[in-house]
Every structure is written in C-alpha cells, then in structure tokens.
Amino acid sequence: xxxxxxxxxxxxxxxxxxxxxxxxxxxxxxxxxxxxxxxxxxxxxxxxxxxxxxxxxxxxxxxxxxxxxxxxxxxxxxxxxxxxxxxxxxxxxxxxxxxxxxxxxxxxxxxxxxxxxxxxxxxxxxxxxxxxxxxxxxxxxxxxxxxxxxxxxxx
Amino acid sequence: xxxxxxxxxxxxxxxxxxxxxxxxxxxxxxxxxxxxxxxxxxxxxxxxxxxxxxxxxxxxxxxxxxxxxxxxxxxxxxxxxxxxxxxxxxxxxxxxxxxxxxxxxxxxxxxxxxxxxxxxxxxxxxxxxxxxxxxxxxxxxxxxxxxxxxxxxxx
DNA sequence: GTAAAGTTGACTAAATTACTCGGGTATGAG
DNA sequence: CTCATACCCGAGTAATTTAGTCAACTTTAC
Numbered sequence: 341x342x343x344x345x346x347x348x349x350x351x352x353x354x355x356x357x358x359x360x361x362x363x364x365x366x367x368x369x370x371x372x373x374x375x376x377x378x379x380x381x382x383x384x385x386x387x388x389x390x391x392x393x394x395x396x397x398x399x400x401x402x403x404x405x406x407x408x409x410x411x412x413x414x415x416x417x418x419x420x421x422x423x424x425x426x427x428x429x430x431x432x433x434x435x436x437x438x439x440x441x442x443x444x445x446x447x448x449x450x451x452x453x454x455x456x457x458x459x460x461x462x463x464x465x466x467x468x469x470x471x472x473x474x475x476x477x478x479x480x481x482x483x484x485x486x487x488x489x490x491x492x493x494x495x
Numbered sequence: 496x497x498x499x500x501x502x503x504x505x506x507x508x509x510x511x512x513x514x515x516x517x518x519x520x521x522x523x524x525x526x527x528x529x530x531x532x533x534x535x536x537x538x539x540x541x542x543x544x545x546x547x548x549x550x551x552x553x554x555x556x557x558x559x560x561x562x563x564x565x566x567x568x569x570x571x572x573x574x575x576x577x578x579x580x581x582x583x584x585x586x587x588x589x590x591x592x593x594x595x596x597x598x599x600x601x602x603x604x605x606x607x608x609x610x611x612x613x614x615x616x617x618x619x620x621x622x623x624x625x626x627x628x629x630x631x632x633x634x635x636x637x638x639x640x641x642x643x644x645x646x647x648x649x650x
Numbered sequence: 651g652t653a654a655a656g657t658t659g660a661c662t663a664a665a666t667t668a669c670t671c672g673g674g675t676a677t678g679a680g
Numbered sequence: 681c682t683c684a685t686a687c688c689c690g691a692g693t694a695a696t697t698t699a700g701t702c703a704a705c706t707t708t709a710c
Contacts, residue, residue, distance in 0.1 A: 343498040343612070344697095346667065351608070352601050359600070367686065375601055378669055387688075400677030401685040416608065425666090445514070446507050446530055449624050453506070453571065456629070457498070460615050469604050474611070499666095501698065522655070536699055542657075555708030556654040580697090 341457040347420040349377050350385050354419050357395065358411040358466045365404030385423055392422035411470065417461035496612040502575040504532050505540050509574050512550065513566040513621045520559030540578055547577035566625065572616035 356371050368382045386405060389395045394414060395405045407414060468474035511526050523541060527534045541560060544550045549569060550560045562569060623629035 341498060343496055344667080348605055349668090352605055355601050355604055365686090369686085380670060381668055383688075384668090390687095397687060398677095399675075399685090399687050400679095401683095402678065403676090403686050405687090446510050449510055449627070450503060450507055452627065453619065453624055453629075456619070457612075457616070461612070464608065464611070469608055472604070472607065474608075499698080504699090520655095524655090533700055535701060538657080539699085545657095552656060553708095554654095554656045554706075557709065558655050558707085560656090 341417070341420070341454055341461065342424045342426065343420065344424070346385075346423055349375075349381070350389065350419050350423040351416060353377065353382060353385060354389070354394070354407070354414070354466055355469060357405060357407050358414075358470050361407055361411065365398045365402070365406050367404040370404075388423045389419070392418065394418060394422055407466075411467035412465055414466045415462045416464045416466070416469070417458055419466075420461065496572070496575070496609050496616065497579045497581065498575065499579065501540075501578055504530075504536070505544065505574050505578040506571060508532065508537060508540060509544070509549070509562070509569065509621055510624060512560060512562050513569075513625050516562055516566065520553045520557065520561050522559040525559075543578045544574070547573065549573060549577055562621075566622035567620055569621045570617045571619045571621070571624070572613055574621075575616065 352375050353371050356375055357366055360366050360370075368379055368386060371377065372379045372382055386395060386397070390397055390405075393408055396408050397403070397405055464474060507530050508526050511530055512521055515521050515525075523534055523537045526532065527537055532540075541550060541552075545552055545560075548563055551563050552558070552560055619629060
C-alpha cells in the first residue's frame with residue numbers, strides 16, 4: 341500500500357465528487373477550482389479512476405464525472421490503488437536469490453503488514469469520511485486506547 | 496501519513512534488528528547483507544532513526560545498532576515518521592486563501608482520515624509483526640468482515 | 651597504532667510527482 | 681450544422697524524492 345500526495349489528490353477529488361453527488365456531472369474544472377489541483381493533473385488521475393471503474397465520464401457540454409457507485413461503496417483503498425503503481429514488495433521478487441531465511445522472512449513480514457494496512461483502508465468508504473462519524477466508527481471497531489504521547493506532528 | 500519504499504526499507508531494517516535483538520549490536524553491514532539494502536542508504540536511514548530515539552548506536556569495533564526500546568514498544572508509525580517528511584496536508588496551509596468552504600472541508604476530511612491511518616499504525620509494534628499473530632490481533636480489534644473481492648494485487 | 655565501526659556531508663543517477671502543452675473526439679445547445 | 685464544452689490522450693518537463701556513491705572524519709577495541 342503506497343500513500344503519497346498523489347493518493348491524497350485522488351482521494352480529495354473523489355471526496356469532492358461525493359460531496360456534490362446527485363447534482364449531475366461535475367466538471368474537472370470545478371474540482372480544480374475548489375481543490376486547487378491543476379486541470380491537466382486531474383485529467384491524468386481521472387483517466388486512472390475511470391479505468392478502475394470508480395467514476396463515469398459524460399462527454400460534451402454539460403458533461404463531467406460522477407461516482408460510478410454510491411459513496412458508501414467506494415473504499416479509500418480502491419482510490420489509492422487506482423492512481424498508484426503498487427510498491428514492488430521484494431527485491432528478489434520470485435527470483436529465488438533469497439537464501440539465508442532471514443531475508444525472505446522480513447519480506448514476508450512486510451507483506452503481511454501491508455495486507456493489514458490495505459484491509460484497514462478497505463474498511464473506510466468515501467461516505468464514512470464525508471459523514472465524519474467514521475472517526476468514532478473506526479475507533480469503536482478497533483477498541484483503540486488512544487495514547488496522547490503517540491500523537492505528534494505528521495502529515 | 497506517508498507510505499513509500501523508503502518507509503518499507505526502514506521498517507524492514509528495524510524488523511531485522513528486532514529479530515536479532517539480545518545478541519549485542521548489529522552492524523549495518525549485516526543488515527545490508529541480509530536485507531539487500533545498500534550500506535550507505537542504511538546509514539542515512541539510521542541517522543534519522545537515531546535522531547528519533549528509536550535506536551542506539553555503539554561506535555568502534557564490535558559496535559553497531561540496537562533497538563533503544565523493546566520491540567513491544569516501538570510502533571510502525573514511529574518508524575515510518577522517522578524517515579519520511581510529512582505530507583504537507585494542504586496547499587493553503589494556514590495562509591487563509593481557502594475561501595468557499597468546500598476547499599477547507601476536503602482538507603479537513605483528509606486530515607481526519609490521515610489521523611486514523613496514523614492511529615492504526617501506532618497500534619502495531621515491531622513485536623506484533625515478528626510474532627505474526629498480529630494478523631489475528633488486528634482482525635479481532637477491528638471486527639472486520641473480510642471481503643475476498645477486496646483483496647486484489649497491491650504492494 | 652591500527653583497524654573496525656559509526657558519523658557526516660556533498661554529490662549524483664534514477665524514479666516519481668506534478669504539471670504543461672497541443673492536439674484530438676464526442677456531444678449537446680443554438 | 682456548427683461550435684463551444686467537456687472529456688481524452690500522449691509527449692514532454694521541471695521539481696522533488698528516492699536510492700545510492702564517495703570521501704573524510706571520529707570513536708574505540710585490541
């Protein structure tokens with residue numbers, strides 16, 4: 341699972357669509373104006389989002405984009421995956437030059453951890469985010485004891 | 496929260512230290528050999544990890560690095576944060592050129608989501624990962640209903 | 651003293667990100 | 681019909697990050 345500003349742009353744009361759903365197609369020009377993302381860059385991102393079946397495009401005047409599925413059925417994980425090339429998990433990827441045991445173990449461990457992150461982001465939908473009670477929902481699901489000391493500046 | 500190959504390298508290296516804890520300092524040369532990460536790159540990463548108080552360094556012959564705290568008390572989030580510059584959350588970061596409401600809302604939503612991801616990774620320690628029952632633990636914590644369809648190729 | 655290790659900083663190649671430009675193509679409004 | 685509006689697409693590119701090299705230096709065990 342890769343998380344960078346690119347994924348953030350994509351999620352932000354999808355949230356914009358979700359926030360303005362039901363009012364007909366949204367043009368990228370509108371999204372660009374509202375979210376301060378360059379139009380051409382949005383075009384690239386939406387090309388991926390369309391190929392991933394996350395949005396429908398309507399061409400011509402009055403056209404634009406809209407969510408292909410309800411916001412309740414699009415996860416953050418899907419959006420991030422759509423725009424990011426996956427991280428290649430290992431260097432010795434199936435080449436079998438992984439002697440020594442330790443190496444492959446570390447790779448395996450990372451892979452399992454990566455699975456968990458993916459599962460986590462799969463459980464959060466665009467709707468969860470715009471409803472914003474997702475904070476409580478996720479906290480409940482996790483039974484997380486919130487440790488203040490852990491919360492330092494991060495992006 | 497930023498997740499990239501850089502974070503993966505750092506976590507992998509820390510897992511290597513955790514796996515070989517209790518046998519005295521580990522040299523970066525060993526880690527480099529086992530995990531196939533260049534020595535010089537490891538030096539850069541460990542410079543950050545040391546400044547973040549995640550590892551202790553022992554100089555001179557017989558020296559190396561070891562975890563500053565037990566693996567049960569170092570979270571994945573800490574390791575990732577130590578080596579990554581945080582994603583700047585907004586473009587209009589406090590500059591107040593965020594008129595229109597929608598803009599700031601999207602930024603706010605992303606910020607809250609980012610919080611959740613951070614919280615999630617704060618709940619997973621190096622020890623969880625090397626014990627590998629973290630998969631079950633996390634699943635229990637989340638009460639996640641595992642949807643097969645969601646699990647497609649990712650990195 | 652000397653060799654083993656960490657420490658630091660400057661430098662660089664490759665990859666990714668973020669963006670521009672210049673054309674297309676479909677289509678609804680007039 | 682036609683034309684403006686919007687998506688579509690590919691080439692190119694500057695900035696940034698990633699990943700790594702290199703060289704000099706410090707500390708310390710032997």
